[in-house]
Amino acid sequence: MTEDSKTYAYFLGCITPNRFPGIEASTKKILKGFEIETKEMVGASCCPAPGVFGSFDMHTWLPIAARNLAIAEEMDLDIVVSCNGCYGSLQEADHLLKEHPKLREETNEILGKFGREFKGTTTVSHIIVVLHDVIGLDRIKEQIKKPMNDVNVAVHYGCHFLKPREVRGHGSSETPYILEDLMKVTGAKIPEYKDKLMCCGAGGGNRTADSVQSLEWMRQKLVSAIESGCDCMVHPCAFCHLQLDRGQTEMEQAFGIFFNFPILFATQFMGLALGLSQEEVGLDKQTTTIPEKILK
Amino acid sequence: MGTLYEDIVARGGEVFGEEHMETLRECVQCGKCTGSCPSGRNTALRTRTLFQMALVDLREEIFNSPELWFCTTCYTCYERCPKGVKTTDIIRTIRNLAAREGHMSVPHRMIGVYVLKTGHAVPIGPDQMKLREAVGLESQPPTTQKHKDQLEQVQTIFRETGYDAMIDFNWDAMTLKGMEKKGGKK
Incomplete structure (x- = not known):
């Protein structure tokens, strides 16, 4: 399978399909518009979350991830994801299993209990990489229906899209460019802001176990984006979306302040620019409201 | 050690x-x-x-x-x-x-319970199914939560690696031991 294969196995994970289906819908609609097909991965599970299950038990994390990879291999397709957690887990597992034959053998012993096998024949890509490298900026630019010229976007990468760079392969994690390129194609401005490269605060089990600390962390990030004159935040991670969007309600409960700072997944923002409606990309049914400036 | x-x-x-x-x-x-x-x-x-x-x-x-x-x-x-x-x-x-060695908080152990029950750390419920329909998707994705035979494969992995014992999981009540009354049995 090559970079220009036109069908992907879409690994949904948990938060994309089960909390923010607008991310799934906008991803599928955009890819379809550029004649890229997505196929459902029947029987896929949680990736499982790299900072969570990876922190509790690597030896459970790995075979669950390998099972998901094996499903795509059985479909003879490369994988596309819409969450940095899924990207982190599946790509890291794929990397480790391809690098370490003994580990692959041990993992396949477990998968063999139910007739599956990791063979190492798929690759794991992320929707923003498909947009940037497979579809390409020129083709996207031709299709922009609603230029975002007067919109200031705070770009947020999350963590596991860029890092560790030795596995991800998107260059320096200190000077990323993929989201910036995609935003520029829509006409949006991308001001720098203090905490641009900072984590959303949710990962590694922190959102689950110590939510106030995790929310305070996010609060600082949002304040720094707002202070730099940004109108919204655009990111490539369903898990960050849960924290940054839903978390603003929790922040109100914890600190008594509601920012209502608009949070958009990359394909939701791109979908609007390509002419999809707010309803089609599910932005009418989340915590933060999207201003006219972005919708019109 | x-x-x-x-x-x-x-x-x-x-x-x-x-x-x-x-x-x-x-x-x-x-x-x-x-x-x-x-x-x-x-x-x-x-x-x-x-x-x-x-x-x-x-x-x-x-x-x-x-x-x-x-x-x-x-x-x-x-x-x-x-x-x-x-x-x-x-x-x-x-x-x-x-x-x-037993140093794991209850909220962290509970994440394992969700995955053992549904295959997902964040499972779907009826409200979210409506959200899916509103954007033109099938009400439930074809993942482990929908396909029980597939979920059993994930449960097999947990048994094989001893993760179930590590979090003190009660297979009959499908929740953590000691939380049977509050939580799990459907």
Whole structure:
């Protein structure tokens, strides 16, 4: 399978399909518009979350991830994801299993209990990489229906899209460019802001176990984006979306302040620019409201 | 059981390779990890201290320290370490060792319960099914929560690796032992 294969196995994970289906819908609609097909991965599970299950038990994390990879291999397709957690887990597992034959053998012993096998024949890509490298900026630019010229976007990468760079392969994690390129194609401005490269605060089990600390962390990030004159935040991670969007309600409960700072997944923002409606990309049914400036 | 350093190399080595884990020994205590740490800005997590504690074998102190769990695995220190210490993977390995010795919070153990019951750390409910329909998707995705035979494969993995015993899971009630009344049985 090559970079220009036109069908992907879409690994949904948990938060994309089960909390923010607008991310799934906008991803599928955009890819379809550029004649890229997505196929459902029947029987896929949680990736499982790299900072969570990876922190509790690597030896459970790995075979669950390998099972998901094996499903795509059985479909003879490369994988596309819409969450940095899924990207982190599946790509890291794929990397480790391809690098370490003994580990692959041990993992396949477990998968063999139910007739599956990791063979190492798929690759794991992320929707923003498909947009940037497979579809390409020129083709996207031709299709922009609603230029975002007067919109200031705070770009947020999350963590596991860029890092560790030795596995991800998107260059320096200190000077990323993929989201910036995609935003520029829509006409949006991308001001720098203090905490641009900072984590959303949710990962590694922190959102689950110590939510106030995790929310305070996010609060600082949002304040720094707002202070730099940004109108919204655009990111490539369903898990960050849960924290940054839903978390603003929790922040109100914890600190008594509601920012209502608009949070958009990359394909939701791109979908609007390509002419999809707010309803089609599910932005009418989340915590933060999207201003006219972005919708019109 | 060896020293904590030996256990980190052995345990993490099984997945990442021993060389990867042995980078812990290269730590020169410069503190760039702590300086880079977004968690340390708000919490008492001091990554440099954590590594020094690991190197001088303060096993119980690390395992009982709440700060061990304040790392979000953001990899900022991993990217910046001038000595190439594989920081985040070392922290995750220390957590693995701590979890196996019973140091795991109830909320963290509960994540395992959701995955054991549905295959998802974040399962779907009726309200979210309506959200899916509103954007033109099938009400339920074709994942483990919909296909029980597929879910059983994930449950098999948990049994094979002993994760169920590690979190004290009650298969009859499908929840944590001791939480049967409050939680689980449907």
